[in-house]
Amino acid sequence: MAGQFAIVTGASTGIGFELARLCASKGYDLLVAADEPEIEAAAEALRKEVNSIAVVALQADLATIEGVDKLYEVAQGRKVDVLMANAGRGLGHAFLDQEWARVRQVIDTNVMGTTYLLHRVGQDMRRRNEGQILITGSIAGFTPGSFQAVYNASKSYLNSLSFALREELRDTKVTVTCLMPGATETEFFARADMLDTKVGSEDKDDAAMVARKGFEAMMNGEGDVVTGLKNKIQSAVANVTPAETLAKQHRKQAEPGTAKS
Numbered sequence: 001m002a003g004q005f006a007i008v009t010g011a012s013t014g015i016g017f018e019l020a021r022l023c024a025s026k027g028y029d030l031l032v033a034a035d036e037p038e039i040e041a042a043a044e045a046l047r048k049e050v051n052s053i054a055v056v057a058l059q060a061d062l063a064t065i066e067g068v069d070k071l072y073e074v075a076q077g078r079k080v081d082v083l084m085a086n087a088g089r090g091l092g093h094a095f096l097d098q099e100w101a102r103v104r105q106v107i108d109t110n111v112m113g114t115t116y117l118l119h120r121v122g123q124d125m126r127r128r129n130e131g132q133i134l135i136t137g138s139i140a141g142f143t144p145g146s147f148q149a150v151y152n153a154s155k156s157y158l159n160s161l162s163f164a165l166r167e168e169l170r171d172t173k174v175t176v177t178c179l180m181p182g183a184t185e186t187e188f189f190a191r192a193d194m195l196d197t198k199v200g201s202e203d204k205d206d207a208a209m210v211a212r213k214g215f216e217a218m219m220n221g222e223g224d225v226v227t228g229l230k231n232k233i234q235s236a237v238a239n240v241t242p243a244e245t246l247a248k249q250h251r252k253q254a255e256p257g258t259a260k261s
């Protein structure tokens with residue numbers, strides 16, 4: 001993939017960092033972005049791992065129009081071969097107990113910022129009639145997420161957007177793939193204030209494995225990939241289970257105080 005260029009958002013830690021590592025190992029030049037200064041250290045680690053590629057780090061708040069515009073401007077001059085729209089955040093606790101600013105941050109990052117980025121870069125890819133897009137959705141999008149309500153709704157939105165965009169681009173050479181992980185070992189649950197929950201405290205999937213499944217699915221032009229057998233079964237069952245039942249079950253996973261002792 002020498003000379004090819006990939007953008008990975010949310011690449012400072014977790015699944016995004018592993019996605020960026022995979023791109024690096026395949027020889028893609030990289031633009032990696034995240035909100036905090038740690039993105040510089042992540043970029044440096046990628047440069048050390050594969051010294052033949054160019055890695056540019058961008059610190060930008062992708063929950064804002066300005067942040068996404070900045071990312072787009074930094075990428076200018078390069079054709080984007082791969083876009084990995086991965087940046088996202090979660091938020092635990094009962095909806096009415098959540099701080100509005102944090103609710104809004106989840107919506108602005110996961111929904112608004114991601115949608116805007118896909119709109120900008122997607123138009124260029126369609127014009128060129130080439131490109132690969134990976135959107136990090138989640139199996140959470142199949143389930144009304146009591147005690148994580150806004151997050152699950154945001155992932156439901158992304159899963160849906162991904163399939164719709166894929167269909168609209170059916171007759172082009174632009175592919176859209178939705179990576180749908182289950183609970184994965186990253187900083188996600190601590191940041192979402194969900195360590196005192198069953199899902200936050202139990203064993204989780206490995207971020208490198210999740211990223212690899214997503215990367216492979218994108219390379220094969222597949223529509224989606226649910227990572228891991230347990231998650232595959234869980235999402236298949238969710239598709240035929242009433243929403244009310246799913247919301248009840250989710251409470252057992254995500255209500256504060258449900259952590260394994």
Ligand SMILES: NC(=O)c1ccc[n+]([C@@H]2O[C@H](COP(=O)([O-])OP(=O)(O)OC[C@H]3O[C@@H](n4cnc5c(N)ncnc54)[C@H](OP(=O)(O)O)[C@@H]3O)[C@@H](O)[C@H]2O)c1
Nearest residue numbers: 010012014015034035036062087088138183184186187188
């Ligand atoms: N972990 C799971 O169980 C799980 C399951 C399904 C799906 N996912 C999804 O996987 C994706 C990656 O999450 P993760 O689990 O790897 O968690 P993570 O380790 O917390 O990584 C999240 C990444 O997104 C970045 N980010 C968050 N808000 C941002 C913003 N406003 N602007 C720019 N960057 C921002 C973070 O950078 P900063 O630290 O700089 O903000 C970080 O690089 C998310 O979309 C998440 O919803 C996770």
